[in-house]
Every structure is written in C-alpha cells, then in structure tokens.
Amino acid sequence: MKALPRLASWIQVAPVALILVLFFGLPMLVVVAVSFFDYGQGRLYPTFIFDNYLEIFSSSVTLRLYLSSLKFALIVWAVTLFIGFNIAYFLVFHVRTLLWQIGLFLLCTVPFWTSNIIRMISWIPFLGRNGIFNQTFMGFGIVSQPMDFLLFSDFAVVVAYVHLFTLFMVVPIFNSMARIDRSLIEAAYDAGAGRWRILTEIVLPLSKTGIALGSIFVITLVMGDFFVVKVMSGGQSASVVSALSNEIAAIQYPPAAANAMILVAIVTLMVSGILRLVDIRRELTG
Amino acid sequence: MPAGTRNGEIRIVGVTKRFGDMAAVRDLTLTIPDKAYCCLLGPSGCGKTTILRMIAGHESPTTGEIRIGGEPVVGLSPVQRGTAMMFQSYALFPHRSVLDNVAFSLKLRGASKAERHRQARELLAKVRMERFADRLPAQLSGGQQQRVALARALITNPRVLLLDEPLSALDEYLRLRMRGELRRVQKELGITFIHVTHTQLEAIAVADLVVVMAQGAIEQAASAQEIFTAPRTAYVARFMGGQNVLSGTVERVADGHAIVVDEHGVSFSTAANGEEPVRGSRLVGSIRRDRISVSKAQGCATASGKVNSLLGEVHAIEYQGSYVKLTIERPSGEGFVANIIDEDFFRDPLDIGDSVLARWSARDVLILEGAADAGEASMDEAGGVLI
Amino acid sequence: MRHAAAGPRPWTFYVFASFFALFVLFLYGPMTVIYILSFQGPTGGLTFPMTGFSLRWFHALVAAERVGDIGGSFSRSIVLAVIVAVLTVVLSVTAGLGFRRRFPGSGVVFYLAIASLIMPGLFVGLGIAVGFQLLGLDIDWYTSALGAQLTWTLPYGLLIMFAVLGRFNRAYEEAATDLGATPWQRLREVVLPILLPGIIGVALFGFTLSYDEFPRTVLTAGTRNTLPLEVWAMTTNVTSPALFAVGTVTTIVSFIAIGVALISIAVIQRRRTRSSGEPI
Numbered sequence: 001m002k003a004l005p006r007l008a009s010w011i012q013v014a015p016v017a018l019i020l021v022l023f024f025g026l027p028m029l030v031v032v033a034v035s036f037f038d039y040g041q042g043r044l045y046p047t048f049i050f051d052n053y054l055e056i057f058s059s060s061v062t063l064r065l066y067l068s069s070l071k072f073a074l075i076v077w078a079v080t081l082f083i084g085f086n087i088a089y090f091l092v093f094h095v096r097t098l099l100w101q102i103g104l105f106l107l108c109t110v111p112f113w114t115s116n117i118i119r120m121i122s123w124i125p126f127l128g129r130n131g132i133f134n135q136t137f138m139g140f141g142i143v144s145q146p147m148d149f150l151l152f153s154d155f156a157v158v159v160a161y162v163h164l165f166t167l168f169m170v171v172p173i174f175n176s177m178a179r180i181d182r183s184l185i186e187a188a189y190d191a192g193a194g195r196w197r198i199l200t201e202i203v204l205p206l207s208k209t210g211i212a213l214g215s216i217f218v219i220t221l222v223m224g225d226f227f228v229v230k231v232m233s234g235g236q237s238a239s240v241v242s243a244l245s246n247e248i249a250a251i252q253y254p255p256a257a258a259n260a261m262i263l264v265a266i267v268t269l270m271v272s273g274i275l276r277l278v279d280i281r282r283e284l285t286g
Numbered sequence: 287m288p289a290g291t292r293n294g295e296i297r298i299v300g301v302t303k304r305f306g307d308m309a310a311v312r313d314l315t316l317t318i319p320d321k322a323y324c325c326l327l328g329p330s331g332c333g334k335t336t337i338l339r340m341i342a343g344h345e346s347p348t349t350g351e352i353r354i355g356g357e358p359v360v361g362l363s364p365v366q367r368g369t370a371m372m373f374q375s376y377a378l379f380p381h382r383s384v385l386d387n388v389a390f391s392l393k394l395r396g397a398s399k400a401e402r403h404r405q406a407r408e409l410l411a412k413v414r415m416e417r418f419a420d421r422l423p424a425q426l427s428g429g430q431q432q433r434v435a436l437a438r439a440l441i442t443n444p445r446v447l448l449l450d451e452p453l454s455a456l457d458e459y460l461r462l463r464m465r466g467e468l469r470r471v472q473k474e475l476g477i478t479f480i481h482v483t484h485t486q487l488e489a490i491a492v493a494d495l496v497v498v499m500a501q502g503a504i505e506q507a508a509s510a511q512e513i514f515t516a517p518r519t520a521y522v523a524r525f526m527g528g529q530n531v532l533s534g535t536v537e538r539v540a541d542g543h544a545i546v547v548d549e550h551g552v553s554f555s556t557a558a559n560g561e562e563p564v565r566g567s568r569l570v571g572s573i574r575r576d577r578i579s580v581s582k583a584q585g586c587a588t589a590s591g592k593v594n595s596l597l598g599e600v601h602a603i604e605y606q607g608s609y610v611k612l613t614i615e616r617p618s619g620e621g622f623v624a625n626i627i628d629e630d631f632f633r634d635p636l637d638i639g640d641s642v643l644a645r646w647s648a649r650d651v652l653i654l655e656g657a658a659d660a661g662e663a664s665m666d667e668a669g670g671v672l673i
Numbered sequence: 674m675r676h677a678a679a680g681p682r683p684w685t686f687y688v689f690a691s692f693f694a695l696f697v698l699f700l701y702g703p704m705t706v707i708y709i710l711s712f713q714g715p716t717g718g719l720t721f722p723m724t725g726f727s728l729r730w731f732h733a734l735v736a737a738e739r740v741g742d743i744g745g746s747f748s749r750s751i752v753l754a755v756i757v758a759v760l761t762v763v764l765s766v767t768a769g770l771g772f773r774r775r776f777p778g779s780g781v782v783f784y785l786a787i788a789s790l791i792m793p794g795l796f797v798g799l800g801i802a803v804g805f806q807l808l809g810l811d812i813d814w815y816t817s818a819l820g821a822q823l824t825w826t827l828p829y830g831l832l833i834m835f836a837v838l839g840r841f842n843r844a845y846e847e848a849a850t851d852l853g854a855t856p857w858q859r860l861r862e863v864v865l866p867i868l869l870p871g872i873i874g875v876a877l878f879g880f881t882l883s884y885d886e887f888p889r890t891v892l893t894a895g896t897r898n899t900l901p902l903e904v905w906a907m908t909t910n911v912t913s914p915a916l917f918a919v920g921t922v923t924t925i926v927s928f929i930a931i932g933v934a935l936i937s938i939a940v941i942q943r944r945r946t947r948s949s950g951e952p953i
Contacts, residue, residue: 005774012771015764016827017782023820024789027800034803044803087696090689094682104693106935111700113877114927115885117904118920122703125710125720125917132706132720163699195685216791224793227887231908241795248795248892253803260796271791344847365853377844380945381866391852394862424945442852 035257042251052258061243066266069239072154072229073222076161080218081211083162084169088210089203092177105174112167120160120228127151127159152234160232165221169214176210177203212278216271223267293355294368294445294478295320296341301350303336310336312502314350318495323472323479325489328499328525334482335450337499341480342371342448354446365391370444374451376435378423384410385419388438409437413471429460436471447472449481453488465492486526490514498522500661520570520654521661529572530622532651533658536563543648544569545593550617553593556651570654577650578624580612582634583641594651596622596644600636612636614644620662704924711917719914730918743903743919749814750900751926754884756819761826761879762872768827769834770864786828794888797824802892813895821889826882830875837871870938877934881927 035052038045056062087108095101111119126132127150134146149155180203188198226241240263247256296318303311311333318324326334339345340352343364352360359367378387385406386393392402410416413433423431432452439447452468453461469492472479483489489496490510497507498521505525506518517523520531534548544563547553556571563569583597601621602613610631613621624644636642714725734743772779789797801821805812812818845867849859865872887901894902900923907916 006776009771009774009776010778013768013776013779013782016768016831017778017785019764019820019823019827020782020785020789023801024792024797024824025785027797027804028792029800030804030807031796031800044807083696086689086692090693094686094689107697108700110928110931111704113881113885113931114704114924115887115901115904115920117885117887117901117908118707118923119704121908121916122707122920125706126703128720130720163703166696195683220791220793224795224888226795227905241793245795248799253799256799257803260793260799264792264796342851344850363853364851371848371851373844373848375842375844377842377848379845379848379863379867381869390849390862394853394855394858422944438848438852 031257031260034253035261037254037257039252039254044253052254053262055255056258056262065238065240065243068237069223069241072157072161072237072239073219075158076165076222077215077218079158079162080166080169081215083166084173084214085207085211087166087170088173088177088207089199091174092180093203108170109167112164116164117227119164120231123156123160123163123232124151127156152232152236154233154237156232157229157237160228161222161225164228165218168217168221169211172213172217173207173210176207180206208278212274216274219270219274220267223263223270292368292445293320295355296446296478296480297351297353297356298337298341299351299353301337301340301347301352303333303340303345304348310502311340311347314502314504316497316504316507318478318480320355321476321478322494323469323481323492324495324497325493326480326482326497326499327484327486327489328505329484331501332499333502334497334499338371338448338450338480338482341446342369343367344371365442368443368445369448370439370442370446371448372432372435372439372450372452374454376423376431376455378431378434378438380423382422383419384415384421384423384426384434387423387434388441390438391442405441406437409441410434412440413437428456429464432456432464433467440475444477446478446480447475449479451482451484453483453485461488468492490526498525500525515574516652517572517654519656519660520572520658521656523572523652523654524661528576529574529652530578531570531572531620531654531658531661533568533570536565536567536569538565539563546571548618552596552616554646554651555593555648556653557648568658570656570658571651572654573646573651575611575623576609576625576627578644578646580614580624580626580636580642580644582636583643594646594648598622598642598644600638600640600642603636603638612642614642704920707917707920708924710914711921713914713917719917730913730915731922733913733915734918734922742898743900746898746900746903747922749897750884753814753819753822753899754880756815757822757826757883758876758879760819760823761830762876764823765827765830765834765875766865766868766872768831769838772831772835773838783831786831789824790828794821794825794886795892797821798889798892805893811895812893814890814897814899817893817895818890818899821893822883822886825886825889826879829878829882833871833875833878837868837874841868870941873934873938873941877930880930884923884927884930 033046034044036048036050038047038049038051091101091104095104124131128134129146129148129151131151133150134143137143138146184202184206185198188202193201223239224241226239226245229237229239230242230245240259244256244259244263247253247259296316298314298316301311301314302309314333314337316337326337328334336345340347341354343359343362343366346360351358354367354369364371378384379390382390385403388409389397389402389406392405397405407416407419410419413436415430415433415437418426418430418434423434426434432455449468453464456464465488468479468481481489481492490513493510495507496510496513498505498513500521506513506522508516508518513522514526514528517526517529520533523529523531532546532548532552532554534546534553537545537547537553539545539562543555543557545553545555546569554571554573556569596614596616598614598616600612601615602611604611604613605628606625607628609625609627612624612626612631614624616622622644709723710719711730712726712728713723713730714727715729716724768782772783798821801817802812805817810816841864845863846859849863854862885901886899887905890899891902891905898906900919904916904919904923907919
C-alpha cells in the first residue's frame with residue numbers, strides 16, 4: 001500500500017523527466033562525445049581524440065576570448081547589482097502600498113516578456129552616429145561631434161546586457177528583501193540605528209541569498225551569450241560563445257563542442273564558488 | 287452511509303499511531319456513547335487531533351481497531367463511515383459561494399442543481415446563514431465561516447461530527463457564544479459530537495464526556511464534573527487547574543486518617559477509606575482551590591507544621607471578578623493557589639509579600655494516582671483559569 | 674509587507690524614486706523609439722528624423738518584399754508557442770503535484786531541471802541538432818525545436834508550481850475527501866480551480882518564453898524559421914524600418930498575451946481576497 005503513492009508520483013513526474021532526459025540530458029552527452037570526434041570537410045568522424053581540447057588550450061585566442069567574456073561578465077554583474085539592488089530596495093522599503101508595489105514591479109517586468117532581439121536592436125537608433133543620443137547631445141551643444149563609441153563598441157554591449165538582464169537581479173533581491181521581518185528593522189530603529197546602519201547591518205546580510213541567485217543568473221547569461229556581443233560590438237569584440245557559434249556555422253562541431261564543455265566547466269566553477277558563499281537550495285525550494 | 291444503522295457509538299480498542307519513530311497515540315482504548323458530546327482535551331502534541339483524524343478516516347491506526355456503531359471502519363473513507371469533519375481552518379473552498387460550499391457533497395453524488403441548492407438553503411437556515419448564500423468565503427467573518435463549515439459538514443447527514451479545535455480561531459467573545467450554539471445543534475440533531483480542544487473551560491462547559499489526554503494516552507475519561515472535582519492523577523489535577531497538588535510520605539496513621547508530610551514540612555491528612563495506608567509510602571493528594579481559607583499569619587512559627595495548613599508569602603494577586611486568585615509561594619517553588627470569594631477578600635485585603643496562612647479541611651483532600659510531578663511541565667501553558 | 678502610512682517621506686525617497694524613474698525610462702525608451710520609427714515615412718531611414726507618418730513598413734511585412742518570410746515565421750511562432758504553453762502547463766502541473774511527496778529520484782529530476790535552466794541555450798541546441806543528425810532524423814520546428822524549447826519552459830513551469838503548491842493549504846483537499854470526493858473529483862473540483870492563477874502564470878511563461886526563444890531554437894528549427902530567427906536574419910540583411918515594424922508587431926502580440934494573463938489572474942484574485950487585502 002505504501003508503494004502506491006510513490007508510484008503515482010513517478011507517473012506524474014515521468015513525462016517531464018522524459019523530456020528533460022531526451023532533449024537536455026542526452027544532447028549534453030552528445031556534445032561531450034562530439035568534443036572528442038574528428039572532423040573535416042563538413043563531416044564528422046566518431047572517434048576519441050583529445051586534439052580538439054589540446055588545440056583550444058594551446059591557442060592564445062582562447063585566453064583572449066575568455067578574458068573578454070569575463071570582462072563583460074564582471075562589468076555587467078557590477079552594474080546590474082548596483083541597479084538591481086537599488087530598484088529592489090526602493091520597491092520594498094520606500095513604496096508604501098501593496099498595489100503600488102505590484103504595479104511598479106510589473107512596470108519593470110513587462111519589457112522582459114518581449115523579444116530579447118528586438119530590445120537589443122532597439123538601441124541601434126539610440127546610440128548610432130545619427131541616433132537620438134548624439135542628436136540630443138549635439139543639439140544641446142554638449143558635444144560638437146557625434147560620439148562614435150556609443151554604438152558598435154564595448155560600451156554598447158554592456159548597455160545592451162544591462163538592459164536585458166537587470167531584471168534577473170531585481171527579482172531575486174526583491175524576493176529576499178521582501179522576506180525580511182519588518183520588526184527587525186523597527187527594533188534597530190528603536191535602538192537608534194540610522195538608515196545607513198540598517199542597510200549595512202540588516203538589509204544587506206539578509207539579502208545575500210537574493211544577490212547570490214541574481215549573480216548566478218547574470219553571470220551565466222552573459223558568459224553564455226553570443227548574439228548581443230556580435231551585434232552590438234559590430235563584430236569587433238568577441239566572446240567565447242560567439243566564437244563558438246562561428247565554428248558551428250562552419251560546421252566544425254567537435255571544436256565547438258570542446259569549447260562548450262570547457263565553458264560549462266568554468267561557469268560551473270564560478271557558480272559553485274558563489275554557492276559556497278550562500279545556501280541557495282533553501283531559496284529555490286522555498 | 288451504511289444503510290439502516292444510525293448508531294454513532296465509537297469504540298477505540300488498543301489503537302497505536304506511529305509517525306516514523308514517534309508514537310503519537312499509544313495503545314489507546316476508549317468508548318464514546320452514541321449521541322454523546324465528547325471533548326478530547328489536552329495540550330498540543332498529546333495526540334487528541336490524531337485520534338480525531340483516525341476516527342474521521344484521514345489517518346489510519348498503525349495497530350488497533352476502531353468501530354463506529356458496532357462496525358469496524360478502518361480502511362473505509364470518511365463518507366462510508368458516516369462521519370463528517372469540521373476543520374480548524376474551516377477550509378471553505380475559496381472559489382465557490384457559500385451555497386455551493388454547503389451543496390458540495392451533494393454535487394459530488396450527482397444531485398441536480400435545484401435539489402442540492404434547496405437542501406443547502408435549508409441547512410443554511412438552520413445555522414442562520416441563509417442571507418449569505420451567495421457570498422464568497424473571503425467575505426465572511428470567522429464566526430460566519432464557522433457556521434458555514436458546520437452546515438457543509440452536516441449536509442452529509444453524518445452520525446458522528448468531528449470538530450478540530452472549532453473555536454480556537456475566534457476571539458473570546460465569539461468563542462463563548464458559539465460554544466452554546468454547538469451544544470444546541472448537537473442536542474437538536476441527536477448525533478455524536480467529538481470536539482478537540484486545549485481549553486479546559488470550554489471542555490467542561492459543553493461536554494458530556496471529557497477525555498483528558500497527555501502524550502498519546504488517556505489520563506482520565508469521565509463526566510465534566512468528575513474531571514473537575516475528582517481528578518484521577520496529578521496531571522489531570524494540574525491541567526484542569528482547579529486543584530493544588532500536594533505530596534509526601536505517610537508519617538503516621540491516626541483516627542482513620544493518614545498524616546502525610548513532605549520534605550518541606552507541609553502536611554496534609556486524608557481519610558484512609560478502605561485500604562490502610564502504609565507508613566513510609568508516598569501519597570499524592572489534591573485540594574480544591576476554592577476550599578481554602580487564607581488569613582494573615584500572626585507570628586511565623588506558630589502555625590508551621592500543623593496539619594492541613596501551609597505558611598507562605600503572597601506571590602501574586604489576580605482579580606477575576608467573582609473571586610480573587612491568590613498565589614502563595616511554597617518552599618518547593620510551585621505556587622499554591624487559593625480562590626477567595628471577592629467579598630471575603632476585600633473585607634481584609636492582602637498585599638503581595640504578606641505572610642499568610644492557608645488552611646483547609648481533611649474532608650476536601652483527594653487522593654490521586656500516579657507520580658506527584660505529573661503535569662508539572664505543562665503547568666505554564668495550562669495556567670488554570672477557572673470560574 | 675505594508676507600511677503604515679507614516680508621516681513625510683525621507684529625502685532618500687526622492688533619490689530612489691528618481692533612480693527608479695530613470696530605470697523605467699531606460700527600459701522603455703529604446704522600445705518606444707522603435708515603435709515610433711516603425712511608422713517612418715516611405716523615404717525615411719533607420720533613425721530620426723521622421724520623414725513622414727505611414728504604415729508603409731507594415732505593408733512591407735505583409736507583402737513580404739525583400740524582408741523574408743515574416744508571415745510564415747510569425748504563424749509558426751504562434752502555433753509553436755501555443756503548443757509549448759499547453760504542454761508546459763499540463764506537464765508542469767502534473768509533475769508539480771507529483772513532487773509534493775518525497776520519492777526516490779526527485780532530487781535528480783530537480784537538479785536536471787535547474788541545470789537545463791542555466792545551460793546556455795546554444796549548447797542544448799547543438800546537442801539536439803547533432804544528435805538528430807547522428808540518428809538520421811530531420812530537425813524541424815515542430816519536433817526538435819519544440820523539444821529544445823520545452824527544456825527551457827518546463828523548469829520555469831516547475832519552479833512556479835513549487836511556489837504555488839507550497840502555499841496551497843492541504844486542508845482543502847482533506848475537506849473534499851471528507852465530503853466524499855474521489856481523487857479525480859478532488860483534482861477537478863478543488864485543487865485545479867484554486868491553483869488557477871498559478872496555472873495561468875505557467876501558461877504565460879510557456880507562451881512568451883517560446884515565442885521569444887532564440888538560442889535554443891536557432892540550431893534546431895531547421896529550414897523553416899520561427900519569428901526570432903527571421904528577425905535575426907533581418908538584422909544583417911534588412912536595412913529599412915521594416916525591421917522596426919516587425920518589432921512593433923511582435924511586441925503587441927507579447928503584450929496581448931501578458932495582458933490576458935494578468936487580467937485573468939487579477940480578476941480571480943480579487944474575488945478571493947479577504948477584505949484586509951491578504952490573498953488566500
């Protein structure tokens with residue numbers, strides 16, 4: 001009789017498990033296997049060689065790509081953390097009615113429900129030589145020449161990333177902050193703490209989980225991206241995955257797969273580093 | 287509902303319920319007569335809710351038998367047993383109107399809309415909620431929700447109604463009012479009610495049969511009056527709050543009375559009826575709080591050591607309306623409580639810190655079974671607020 | 674989580690509020706520019722000034738002049754999004770209910786779902802594409818791309834269901850059993866209706882995540898593109914405001930989906946909220 005409920009659970013979870021295994025688990029194993037294949041002239045030769053990995057490790061391009069990706073990841077992380085934290089703090093502690101809170105939260109969230117690509121390219125008329133920024137700035141006489149660095153540059157890439165991914169910081173931090181027991185803050189206030197002390201002593205430590213979660217999301221998203229950096233840098237900058245996508249386009253699957261594996265390993269290291277600092281499981285399973 | 291039998295007698299025989307390593311209910315045996323209002327009373331964790339849920343069919347005993355109206359019911363669904371339950375949180379379906387909530391069980395059986403709405407309205411009228419038939423549960427107050435929950439349970443025509451702390455979520459005033467409602471409904475319907483509560487006053491106010499429980503076992507199952515005036519164990523005495531517990535060793539026997547002295551010199555005497563108490567054996571007794579007279583102590587040494595008296599300092603004074611609750615500090619640390627009629631108290635009021643002498647008669651001393659310290663730990667929660 | 678309305682606001686409120694306003698501007702500004710520019714005059718270019726106000730670029734989409742297969746990819750995207758939404762709802766709700774009990778293997782499935790969430794979509798797509806190739810199967814939008822998108826939507830669906838079911842009071846189910854409900858009746862009459870707002874949320878996630886999905890789909894859609902893929906192709910080929918017109922149209926679709934979902938949830942919640950404002 002005891003087995004019956006468990007059997008029911010298995011049946012209920014089976015379809016999801018099946019799809020995840022078929023379309024995620026197995027394909028990832030395929031990628032691992034392919035990273036050891038040989039290739040040539042658009043064909044794959046299933047064998048087991050380390051050549052793909054060796055080439056990656058011995059190439060100086062690899063290091064450059066990783067540094068570039070890490071650079072973006074770090075800058076975007078810092079910016080989104082700053083913005084995300086302040087937005088969440090405002091919504092949780094300065095907005096007074098539940099209705100306004102939900103309303104403003106939705107206001108921030110709705111853009112993220114629309115296409116990433118469209119939102120990304122919407123910056124082009126903004127930042128271009130004849131774009132809004134330049135026209136406005138020149139109109140007000142702040143600059144005399146159009147600023148070139150705004151578009152098709154690292155700056156544009158960071159702007160686009162921040163535009164696309166800040167929500168992933170806001171939501172977890174908002175969640176963490178909302179769970180803070182208000183009586184803690186009131187007790188601190190009673191004891192004479194000012195707003196800054198309350199922020200550093202109470203809010204910040206209790207938001208750690210949210211910050212960690214948000215950081216994980218942002219870092220994995222930036223490290224794993226290929227189209228933002230391609231388009232917004234005009235091809236000047238590169239990231240690991242954009243170089244990878246070039247290899248895929250050239251049907252050079254084995255080196256692409258090997259690159260993918262290495263990236264996954266490195267990002268996993270970064271994520272476990274973050275997890276070591278904060279316990280996430282509790283947050284996710286609520 | 288089994289055809290024919292409307293007998294709501296409940297027999298629980300040797301029931302044990304384990305959750306993992308923990309036994310919530312231990313080898314419990316109890317008979318609840320048909321048409322009785324029975325209260326399961328005890329602190330949280332004593333197993334009373336587990337028993338209720340096993341009678342209801344929402345839990346199954348690990349071992350043991352449960353019979354309702356003579357038929358074994360373990361393994362049967364609630365509906366098959368002829369029981370219905372009223373949940374502590376009421377659990378009214380938030381997405382359905384009051385009327386649909388009450389008519390729910392009829393809908394499950396395939397009754398037509400007209401028919402089930404008619405029956406539901408009848409029942410709502412009985413609990414005086416017919417005006418709210420089209421409202422949603424969220425629009426009702428706690429007391430109103432409770433009446434709807436009652437109606438919803440009663441529409442299945444059960445022979446036993448199980449109530450899980452039905453009054454806990456209400457404020458004090460409503461609680462007192464609804465108490466009477468439940469009693470009235472039970473008498474009208476003529477079915478068995480089993481009411482779980484942790485409030486002593488509530489239990490003795492409504493129940494024909496009070497079952498005091500602790501740690502998965504029954505301490506005493508008897509009428510409300512017997513529970514209050516003749517508790518069986520120190521636990522029941524302390525939990526019900528109307529008594530002070532005394533204990534000690536039998537020093538000597540004189541005139542058919544055993545003189546019992548404790549380590550602090552406090553002594554009481556009690557009639558040795560039937561069995562001759564053995565010298566040197568331990569005895570536990572209790573004395574009702576309202577059978578104690580208290581007076582200012584004239585000269586400390588004179589009265590100490592006298593039987594059926596206690597010398598001490600007033601530790602707390604609580605005005606309770608028709609009486610004053612006086613707590614005297616005992617050498618053992620446990621408070622000794624005397625309930626003094628207000629007239630008597632205010633004739634010559636006492637103050638905290640006053641030295642007082644408390645006296646009682648040997649006639650009023652009850653002998654208790656079991657250990658002297660039973661129920662001491664639960665004293666803080668039990669408190670003991672009695673009129 | 675409500676403040677008692679307590680006195681005047683500190684000066685920091687205005688700082689934060691301005692910051693917030695700037696952020697909202699930052700979020701909506703570029704999109705608004707695109708909406709405006711999509712009405713660019715017939716002779717206009719990709720940036721301001723507006724040479725006129727016309728629907729010319731919208732016509733261009735429909736007439737498919739040099740702008741690729743917008744109509745086809747649009748309908749494919751919608752169909753795929755609906756299929757994904759339906760599948761995500763059915764599978765996530767079922768699995769969510771299954772996860773309420775502890776069962777051996779629950780940890781594995783959970784971490785598999787989280788890993789699927791974090792893994793860059795391009796790699797998942799690569800694995801599926803090569804896998805299909807090795808098996809000799811054709812990749813297509815309603816097979817390989819569907820599977821790929823599900824690996825993205827199902828974890829979100831699961832997480833939402835976990836959150837919703839975590840707050841669900843099991844007393845409702847017991848009450849239903851007490852009144853004579855069979856397990857199936859319990860599900861149909863009590864559990865699902867009460868969970869309806871959460872289920873709508875899952876459907877919304879399923880639809881929009883699929884409709885906008887790019888990295889997983891880019892390698893697994895085959896010869897017939899979905900809309901994001903088509904747009905991607907346009908970013909390199911098309912040099913007219915037609916691109917912006919696409920942006921406007923596709924955003925309208927997203928807004929409609931969001932609007933429908935949010936309004937339904939709001940309506941349901943309003944009926945079930947206590948007068949104190951706390952949801953049940």
